[in-house]
Amino acid sequence: MRGLLRYRLFLAIVAFDLLVLAFRPATGITLFGHSWRVLAQMLGLLPPVFLFLGLLDVWVPRETVMRFVGERSGVLGMALSIVLGAAAAGPLYGAFPIAEAMARKGARYLNILIFLGAWSTLKVPMFLFEFSALGPRFAVTRWAVNVVGIIGMAYLIDRLMSPAEKAILGSGTAGGGRAERTRS
């Protein structure tokens, strides 16, 4: 019962979808078609991502992550975070679990925010699409402004958050669950 309760919002959405299907069958079929495709997209991304994160958790020592993107990684850590985010593929929600794994391994909060920003808008495959669809001037200008903006916003958010608020990420509320929390 408690398990089902966690899905109450999702179940409400499904109920809405069914109502649409009942009263507007054509729209309902489109709706379920779209939802199905989103599900397929999520299934294409999430299982391997979580698998990688599980492996990363047991194989990569905390010291390694800290050395590359930790508190004292400096400019190199920031550059690495941008490269990591830009090399990614897939929608932004794929970056959230990775960000949480980074936090658990001792990555600097600023770098996690930079990674998130780079993933959202600096992804190389998307840049190539944009370049061909909207032209070099459009794509290059947007990319350049974004690099500056992402780092600036990351600094700002980093300053505006208290250590306790930053600790939410990686505290086990979303990722590893209770076992993870009692372990650390």
Next chain:
Amino acid sequence: MWACGPCAAGVRCGIVLYMDGKPICAADRYILRGDTRLTTAILYLLAAAATAASYFADRARTVQALRKAKASLLNILPEFSVVLGLVGIMLTFLSPALIQRYIGAGSGVPGLLAASVVGSITLIPGFVAFPLAASLLARGAGPTHIALFVSTLMMVGVLTFPLERRYFGRREAILRNGLAYVFSFVVALIVGAVVGR
């Protein structure tokens, strides 16, 4: 006359692109190239290879890794399922044709607001968004509006807000999305100034 049918992305956007001189649906053109499926295949292959390598190196550790992966996924699944449901609804009621109308509609401040709001609540892949934006540009929509739509589309996630809040906490989710929304206007004005000349 070529008519837009339901394409591989399941939308009737009415946007026509040309491939080898033949008209083709914009989304179909990118899906036909197999980009997304290829990404998925590579991702799955890499994950399988990594798991196999790990298994040969240390069986107990790999089992532990798999348990952790399963636990983290199940733990966050309620939030992901909500995103799934919301995106499904958004795609149905905010079709590319409608998005096009909102962004292409107004010039000036109301048009900018419309483009930014639509960009913030939509979550569509680049292979649909960029051709859509390109066709709008070709029809004379302002580059500022297009840049604003593209920027908010990528950086601001209203539908993924519940998920982000669960991972990062409420304050980060509000700050990041809020700042990204404001910053998108800066990006748009600069892109508009550079491209518009």
